Amino acid sequence: xxxxxxxxxEGSGRRCPIFCIIPPHMLKEIARRGNAKQQxxxxxxxxxxxxxxxxxxxxxxxxxxxxxxxxxxxxxxYDARNRxxxxxxxxxxxxxxKSKDRAVNEAYDGAGATYDLYLKVFGRNSIDxxxxxxxxTVHYGRNYDNAFWNGQQMVYGDGDGELFxxxxxxxxxxxxxxxxxxxxxxxxxxxxxxxxxxxxSFSDVFGSLVKQYKRRQTAKITDWLIGKGLLAPGVKGxxxxxxxxxxxxxxxxxxxxxxxxGHMKDYVxxxxxxxxxxxxxxxxxxxxxxxxxxxxxxAWTKAGQIWYVTLRDKLRxxxxxxxxxxxxxxxxxxxxxxxxxxxxxxxxxxxxxxxRV
Amino acid sequence: MKVEFVRTGGVAGVRLTATLDTEMLxxxxxxxxxxxxxxxxxxxxxxxxxxxxxxxxRFQYRVTVEDGDRVKKVEMDESSVPEACRPxxxxxxxxxxxxxxxxxx
Numbered sequence: 001x002x003x004x005x006x007x008x009x010e011g012s013g014r015r016c017p018i019f020c021i022i023p024p025h026m027l028k029e030i031a032r033r034g035n036a037k038q039q040x041x042x043x044x045x046x047x048x049x050x051x052x053x054x055x056x057x058x059x060x061x062x063x064x065x066x067x068x069x070x071x072x073x074x075x076x077x078y079d080a081r082n083r084x085x086x087x088x089x090x091x092x093x094x095x096x097x098k099s100k101d102r103a104v105n106e107a108y109d110g111a112g113a114t115y116d117l118y119l120k121v122f123g124r125n126s127i128d129x130x131x132x133x134x135x136x137t138v139h140y141g142r143n144y145d146n147a148f149w150n151g152q153q154m155v156y157g158d159g160d161g162e163l164f165x166x167x168x169x170x171x172x173x174x175x176x177x178x179x180x181x182x183x184x185x186x187x188x189x190x191x192x193x194x195x196x197x198x199x200x201s202f203s204d205v206f207g208s209l210v211k212q213y214k215r216r217q218t219a220k221i222t223d224w225l226i227g228k229g230l231l232a233p234g235v236k237g238x239x240x241x242x243x244x245x246x247x248x249x250x251x252x253x254x255x256x257x258x259x260x261x262g263h264m265k266d267y268v269x270x271x272x273x274x275x276x277x278x279x280x281x282x283x284x285x286x287x288x289x290x291x292x293x294x295x296x297x298x299a300w301t302k303a304g305q306i307w308y309v310t311l312r313d314k315l316r317x318x319x320x321x322x323x324x325x326x327x328x329x330x331x332x333x334x335x336x337x338x339x340x341x342x343x344x345x346x347x348x349x350x351x352x353x354x355x356r357v
Numbered sequence: 358m359k360v361e362f363v364r365t366g367g368v369a370g371v372r373l374t375a376t377l378d379t380e381m382l383x384x385x386x387x388x389x390x391x392x393x394x395x396x397x398x399x400x401x402x403x404x405x406x407x408x409x410x411x412x413x414x415r416f417q418y419r420v421t422v423e424d425g426d427r428v429k430k431v432e433m434d435e436s437s438v439p440e441a442c443r444p445x446x447x448x449x450x451x452x453x454x455x456x457x458x459x460x461x462x
Contacts, residue, residue: 143454145367145369145373146367146368146414146416147368147414148367148368148413148414148415149412149414150412150436151410160454162454162457162458162461163371167368173368176368176414177413180413180414183413184413190411191411191412192411196411199413200413203413227368227369230369234461240368241370253460253461254457254460255371259370272363272365272366272372272417273365273370274366274411278366278367278369279370
């Protein structure tokens with residue numbers, strides 16, 4: 001295995017068949033689950049392919065992997081100063097005092113809250129399970145109405161002020177972005193159609209759990225909204241999405257009406273948005289809500305655990321809603337027993353959105 | 358000349374659209390738009406610039422230009438936008454926002 005990786009390095013690099021054939025998510029899986037030799041080979045290959053893509057930062061992250069003990073939180077926040085070069089100027093590192101810039105502090109605190117949920121509730125050592133440093137860039141672009149995970153870091157815009165406020169304002173949006181990282185390292189859900197909508201839904205589920213856990217809110221009292229506070233004053237709406245009642249988050253002259261379905265019968269077929277990944281995520285989002293509300297108490301304890309194990313161990317890049325339904329029911333059985341209340345709640349959660357398993 | 362612009366995706370999943378018709382635009386805006394389209398090599402662009410790696414929560418752009426006999430539609434992922442097209446996209450985004458403001462007031 002080592003020899004193969006070695007040969008790649010010596011070659012011209014560009015045409016190495018191993019890089020092209022084995023997708024990164026699979027390599028990452030081998031790097032985590034393989035035997036010692038396989039792990040080493042996978043890390044070498046990953047490192048080389050990152051190098052080929054010219055992503056030096058990823059390299060440094062990978063180099064640091066495996067040596068960061070569980071529980072070591074390492075956050076860095078950069079300021080793009082309204083340009084689009086990443087990562088920008090370093091403005092706050094781990095343990096540094098608060099900045100005068102609230103976007104910097106929100107990015108820092110939100111990354112911390114996300115890290116804490118994954119570590120304390122799910123026993124996960126950062127995004128990649130190897131203590132990855134959490135990098136964020138704020139003030140990205142000019143009036144930029146978005147936040148995203150680019151495979152290595154989080155990026156937040158300031159919003160345009162007319163429709164959206166700054167994107168660090170909502171802690172669940174921060175959890176949402178970081179969870180895209182987790183999904184990339186685990187199930188690797190393809191960002192298209194149903195697998196893409198599942199990818200989005202897992203980000204909303206764990207984004208919401210970051211908020212609920214931070215505020216110690218039970219399933220019953222939490223609002224199940226995603227991105228509350230993000231809509232600018234004057235916009236008619238509460239948030240970006242509602243997991244409890246998809247399609248009700250906003251209804252505004254300019255934004256239009258929240259297009260999310262909460263049931264399979266209303267599934268939206270569209271070419272836009274990679275097949276409506278931000279639209280159809282309403283269906284699995286509500287399945288999670290329906291499960292959590294049936295189980296009561298804190299959503300992260302049982303429903304969250306079932307969804308986390310499913311994302312980590314069961315789902316694959318092309319998984320569908322039905323696959324997610326089947327696997328969450330199976331995981332509930334593994335964790336809590338056949339015919340348990342938990343298994344029943346998960347099955348009912350999916351039935352409520354039109355998916356019978 | 359007619360230009361249709363649609364932006365989809367993003368973490369908010371909200372569409373942003375604009376339709377510009379040079380017959381309705383002041384001459385200086387028409388000139389500006391024509392210069393931006395020329396500078397973007399719009400009619401020479403491939404019809405699809407999808408990124409091989411789909412980054413989560415990024416925007417997708419769709420621009421259609423109808424100019425006399427020529428009609429061209431170009432789709433681009435945010436992470437695959439060539440430098441030459443950026444000023445045109447920024448202009449169209451600003452136009453869409455201005456239209457939104459008018460709608461609000």
